[in-house]
Amino acid sequence: MTKQQLEQEACAGCGVKLQTESTDIPGYIPASTLDREPVICQRCFRIKNYNEAASVAINQDDFLKLLGGIAATKSLVVHIVDLFDFEGSLISGLQRFVGNNPVLLVVNKIDLLPKGINLNRLLNWVQKQTKAQGLLTVGIVLCSAKRNMGFERVIEAISEHRGNRDVYVVGATNVGKSTLINRLIRDYSDLERELTTSRYPGTTLDAIHIPLDDGNEIIDTPGIVYSHRMTEIVPRGVLQSLLPDKPIKQLVYQLNSQQTLFIGALARFDFIEGDRQSFSLYISNALPVHRTKLERAEELYAEHKGVMLAPPTKEQLEEMPAWTRHRLTIKRGSETDVFISGLGWIHVNGDSGALIDVYVPKGIRVLLRDALI
Incomplete structure (x- = not known):
């Protein structure tokens, strides 16, 4: 791979542009590994193989700029929230970022609740909380991407509301966006790649475009970092x-x-x-x-x-x-x-x-x- 080709290449794991110059800048990849498939940055390699994450700071303004661009697109916005941290992971003011695009709310990690929870009551609770936050949705789906609970309904809802649109997947850090998208890739795409997932906040560093058979795309966006969440301010050794x-x-x-x-x-x-x-x-x-x-x-x-x-x-x-x-x-x-x-x-x-x-x-x-x- 030439230097010019490298500059146009993005990491298959986190979406950041690749470079071979500096280990301190996102997207670093040793020159000796450029011929590997898929091409992933050193940071993603360490997360996948050693459950280790390098300290790479992503500018919060870049997140908001990327979100703000959604309003100018024709898209279905899939907003993933963590049921265990519902109020903490809901993107405040999402409505003003997405414009007139429809929003599908996917409530992930329902597997963490004690067994025997009434899902209809849970759905009513989510609807009430969402309305109180001023978020308008075309649908709400409860699921666990990790445990494959309710995933079929997620696919149905996306198909039902997408039409001829791209799909933007948005959410705070650590809500399970990449895990859910990996399920979409495995079940509905011939693409031989997998997004990097880990327990560390901020694993996805830039928008990742995943082509669909009809010419549209699924776009996985970086997680919004909210410092009001305990998961964002504790040392990494405490996250486990x-x-x-x-x-x-x-x-x-x-x-x-x-x-x-x-x-x-x-x-x-x-x-x-x-x-x-x-x-x-x-x-x-x-x-x-x-x-x-x-x-x-x-x-x-x-x-x-x-x-x-x-x-x-x-x-x-x-x-x-x-x-x-x-x-x-x-x-x-x-x-x-x-x-x-x-x-x-x-x-x-x-x-x-x-x-x-x-x-x-x-x-x-x-x-x-x-x-x-």
């Missing part, structure tokens, strides 16, 4: 524990007021006022929870953060923002979740109301919402 990869087992705690729950050293939940009641935690099964009295919480954290209260470790905590407090009031008789973006949620089971403080790293989104389960 933070991101669930199998159905969540809810943890139920009966608490009196003036009791505290620590979720590793990632979050602190204080039950300040209210009748004795139960709280159900929906978080990764790999995260430990410790209960203590509120009066001992400060001392316990100071002595045990990064050791007994982990992850993160002491060294990893130094890379993260300091905690900030969110005070929340749960109304009597409400079915409410305390949602922490990128971490999960805590369902308040009592109907007597409660006053709660939540401590998380500064910038992480914490909010009250109608109960998902």
Whole structure:
């Protein structure tokens, strides 16, 4: 492959333009590997073979510029969100980016919910939340790309709404875009390639165009990086524990007021006022929870953060923002979740109301919402 040919070539894994000059710039590929098929950059090679990711920063403005160009196209926009981090992964203001193009909402990772969830109730919940966010959709599909649940319905919905249009796939980082597109490639394309997937945010670096038989394309876009998600601000070594990869087992705690729950050293939940009641935690099964009295919480954290209260470790905590407090009031008789973006949620089971403080790293989104389960 000549230098001129290389400059026109994109990585088959992440879409970035290839180059052989600098290992510090996205798209680096050793000259000795240019004849391999498919041609992928060194970063994608390391992710695929060693589950390792190099630190490559992508400009947020480039993401928004790419999104903004969709309005001028004739496309079906497939917006993929992570059910486990619904409010955190929904693209705010998507409507103004896509113009008059129809939006199909694909809610991925339903396999992470405890078994026995009523899918019709879940769909109603998603419809209500989506409407509240001001997003207009032509359809909503629940699925798990990883477990092949509901994937046929995704294909049907895309075929139903696409017409003679390209398909733009958009979403935040780590919502499963590339996993879902790989399923599309394997099932509906003769293209011998596979997008790079990993548990690391920002695996796709540029738009990847995948030709369809009718002359149109599927375009996989880079994930939007939202710093209000816990998954974006923790060190990479913590992601394995933070991101669930199998159905969540809810943890139920009966608490009196003036009791505290620590979720590793990632979050602190204080039950300040209210009748004795139960709280159900929906978080990764790999995260430990410790209960203590509120009066001992400060001392316990100071002595045990990064050791007994982990992850993160002491060294990893130094890379993260300091905690900030969110005070929340749960109304009597409400079915409410305390949602922490990128971490999960805590369902308040009592109907007597409660006053709660939540401590998380500064910038992480914490909010009250109608109960998902």
